[in-house]
Amino acid sequence: xxxxxxxxxxxxxxxxxxxxxxxxxxxxxxxxxxxxxxxxxxxxxxxxxxxxxxxxxxxxxxxxxxxxxxxxxxxxxxxxxxxxxxxxxxxxxxxxxxxxxxxxxxxxxxxxxxxxxxxxxxxxxxxxxxxxxxxxxxxxxxxxxxxxxxxxxxxxxxxxxxxxxxxxxxxxxxxxxxxxxxxxxxxxxxxxxxxxxxxxxxxxxxxxxxxxxxxxxxxxxxxxxxxxxxxxxxxxxxxxxxxxxxxxxxxxxxxxxxxxxxxxxxxxxxxxxxxxxxxxxxxxxxxxxxxxxxxxxxxx
Amino acid sequence: xxxxxxxxxxxxxxxxxxxxxxxxxxxxxxxxxxxxxxxxxxxxxxxxxxxxxxxxxxxxxxxxxxxxxxxxxxxxxxxxxxxxxxxxxxxxxxxxxxxxxxxxxxxxxxxxxxxxxxxxxxxxxxxxxxxxxxxxxxxxxxxxxxxxxxxxxxxxxxxxxxxxxxxxxxxxxxxxxxxxxxxxxxxxxxxxxxxxxxxxxxxxxxxxxxxxxxxxxxxxxxxxxxxxxxxxxxxxxxxxxxxxxxxxxxxxxxxxxxxxxxxxxxxxx
Numbered sequence: 001x002x003x004x005x006x007x008x009x010x011x012x013x014x015x016x017x018x019x020x021x022x023x024x025x026x027x028x029x030x031x032x033x034x035x036x037x038x039x040x041x042x043x044x045x046x047x048x049x050x051x052x053x054x055x056x057x058x059x060x061x062x063x064x065x066x067x068x069x070x071x072x073x074x075x076x077x078x079x080x081x082x083x084x085x086x087x088x089x090x091x092x093x094x095x096x097x098x099x100x101x102x103x104x105x106x107x108x109x110x111x112x113x114x115x116x117x118x119x120x121x122x123x124x125x126x127x128x129x130x131x132x133x134x135x136x137x138x139x140x141x142x143x144x145x146x147x148x149x150x151x152x153x154x155x156x157x158x159x160x161x162x163x164x165x166x167x168x169x170x171x172x173x174x175x176x177x178x179x180x181x182x183x184x185x186x187x188x189x190x191x192x193x194x195x196x197x198x199x200x201x202x203x204x205x206x207x208x209x210x211x212x213x214x215x216x217x218x219x220x221x222x223x224x225x226x227x228x229x230x231x232x233x234x235x236x237x238x239x240x241x242x243x244x245x246x247x248x249x250x251x252x253x254x255x256x257x258x259x260x261x262x263x264x265x266x267x268x269x270x271x272x273x274x275x276x277x278x279x280x281x282x283x284x285x286x287x288x289x290x291x292x293x294x295x296x297x298x299x300x
Numbered sequence: 301x302x303x304x305x306x307x308x309x310x311x312x313x314x315x316x317x318x319x320x321x322x323x324x325x326x327x328x329x330x331x332x333x334x335x336x337x338x339x340x341x342x343x344x345x346x347x348x349x350x351x352x353x354x355x356x357x358x359x360x361x362x363x364x365x366x367x368x369x370x371x372x373x374x375x376x377x378x379x380x381x382x383x384x385x386x387x388x389x390x391x392x393x394x395x396x397x398x399x400x401x402x403x404x405x406x407x408x409x410x411x412x413x414x415x416x417x418x419x420x421x422x423x424x425x426x427x428x429x430x431x432x433x434x435x436x437x438x439x440x441x442x443x444x445x446x447x448x449x450x451x452x453x454x455x456x457x458x459x460x461x462x463x464x465x466x467x468x469x470x471x472x473x474x475x476x477x478x479x480x481x482x483x484x485x486x487x488x489x490x491x492x493x494x495x496x497x498x499x500x501x502x503x504x505x506x507x508x509x510x511x512x513x514x515x516x517x518x519x520x521x522x523x524x525x526x527x528x529x530x531x532x533x534x535x536x537x538x539x540x541x542x543x544x545x546x547x548x549x550x551x552x553x554x555x556x557x558x559x560x561x562x563x564x565x566x567x568x569x
Contacts, residue, residue, distance in 0.1 A: 192357055193387035197452065198377045198404040207400075211391040288391040290434035 069255065076258035077265065084262065089247055101232050101244040102270060104160050108167020109228035116172045116224075117217055120179025124213075125205060130180075141173050146234055153239040163240070167231030171224045178220035182213030215289070218282045225274045229267060301369050303456060303488030304331040304354055309363035310513075311349050323349040325513035326363070331505075334486040338499035340550060341509030342557030347492040348384075349514070351458040354490065355379050367456060377405075380454030380487070382462040388433050388444050394420065395429035397444055401452040419447040422481065439470040443477070450481060457487040461494065475502055475530040483527065496550060500542055501530045508549045511557040518549045 054074045060066040061073040068076060084094040091097065123130040149166045156162035186209050194208045236245020244263050251259025311324040323346035331337045341347050352358040353365045356375040365372040367379070388397045399416035403409065420426055423443040433441050442462060449457070463471045475498060482489060493499050499506045500522055508517045524538055533539055 187387075189383050189385055189387040190389060193381065193383060194389075194400075194404070195375050196355060196357075196377060196379065196381045197401040197448065199400075200404070203404055208389065211389075214391075288432045288434070 072257035080258045080262040100242040104163040104232035105228040108164045112168040112171025116175025120176045124183025163235030166235045167228040170227040170231040178216040182216030186212040303333045305366040307364040312361045322513040336489045338491045338503035342554045346514030379456040380449035382459040384461045398447045419451045423447045457489045459491045472531045511553045
């Protein structure tokens with residue numbers, strides 16, 4: 001598992017700056033209406049694809065083409081989810097399992113991001129640190145860090161600590177490399193300008209490097225929350241007394257594939273919600289950026 | 301005491317292939333207090349390097365760079381620098397961009413903001429305080445950059461082809477506005493440009509730099525009366541006469557630089 005810096009542009013369709021920028025465009029213009037229609041049609045088409053796939057799966061099971069013992073079945077997964085919600089899981093209420101996993105993932109994510117950004121900017125700004133640590137970081141980045149989970153479980157026990165640490169380790173590198181690259185790519189003119197205007201090195205870091213590197217850092221956050229969830233779930237699979245990972249593990253031990261799949265569905269929902277929240281954060285923080293594809297309206 | 305003095309300055313840069321590149325060689329230049337000095341020369345002659353040496357962004361390899369009697373050893377925050385490319389902070393609003401200098405220097409926020417509003421009024425950008433730079437035209441961004449630099453009341457103002465990215469009309473308007481702003485605080489100016497008309501229209505003194513490594517080829521005093529209107533001054537007979545004289549000195553250097561780049565491109569192709 002190796003992380004290379006990635007940079008994604010905020011989706012222009014959800015850029016809040018856009019509305020302020022094009023007041024000339026009436027809210028009910030024909031173009032806007034056509035866009036709305038297009039989006040609704042797309043949504044319907046996507047839903048249809050899901051329905052077709054799930055129906056095909058269920059029919060294949062009913063026709064005994066697919067063995068639900070190995071592969072599960074959509075209705076079984078749904079029943080499992082309903083029973084977890086209404087009756088609870090063998091290890092306590094479903095809400096408790098979700099909360100435990102969420103707590104591990106969020107803690108690991110936050111700590112990993114803070115460490116990654118701090119180290120990334122420090123190494124990006126201070127050349128000698130970068131030269132000193134570069135080979136270690138390359139090595140650390142090239143080893144499959146997920147294996148460390150086995151050690152953490154033994155060393156830190158079945159509680160949330162071992163999962164948080166595994167999530168931190170997974171999150172750190174992605175964020176670190178992006179923050180480092182972002183720091184290195186800061187426009188030299190902006191740095192010179194800030195220094196000539198009288199900014200101290202610390203203020204240059206805070207007011208020029210950090211906002212400039214933010215486009216890179218935020219891009220890494222999307223992937224990083226996924227890594228934090230993987231860290232939490234894998235940590236729980238390796239040994240835990242609560243959480244969605246444990247739920248998946250015990251379902252597997254009982255040959256309950258519908259349980260495994262239902263656990264997966266829950267994890268996916270968490271990841272999607274987190275992704276949406278990060279996008280909201282991104283759009284708020286990158287308000288100053290020009291819309292990417294629509295061409296901002298300059299005034300004068 | 302002169303505001304800026306470059307004495308026999310040489311500047312060498314290390315190149316990627318472990319060689320050295322000499323940008324300036326034995327260049328001497330003096331700018332008096334309150335004097336507007338334009339530096340013209342062909343592409344790649346090291347014009348911009350003189351500015352980085354005066355500001356302390358780079359240090360001299362040999363010779364001396366002296367500002368107000370003190371040799372330049374580090375970034376000197378009493379100089380203002382207007383860059384060729386946009387150097388306003390894209391994530392700060394227009395108001396915060398202009399207020400940045402005073403805030404960096406420890407002024408209270410309320411004071412910095414009212415000062416910034418005053419400067420935005422002076423450059424004609426009142427009402428645009430809350431915009432982000434990408435929402436402005438190139439000319440407006442340049443005016444933000446001017447206000448951002450001038451708010452610190454620099455005694456030395458360095459400008460590196462500041463208007464080269466603007467269209468011809470906007471450029472003339474901005475030049476007139478610059479003269480008006482300069483008149484209010486009268487810093488010593490070095491204005492680097494490759495545009496001879498612009499240089500004569502603005503400056504008290506035009507310095508011609510040779511094709512690289514750059515050194516001073518000739519200096520010309522510009523005795524056109526002030527205040528000047530840049531859009532109209534080119535019709536003045538004195539302007540035409542000066543243009544002829546300076547172009548005479550500049551032409552050889554431009555030819556020289558052009559020959560070099562063309563033989564280079566021939567060698568490449």
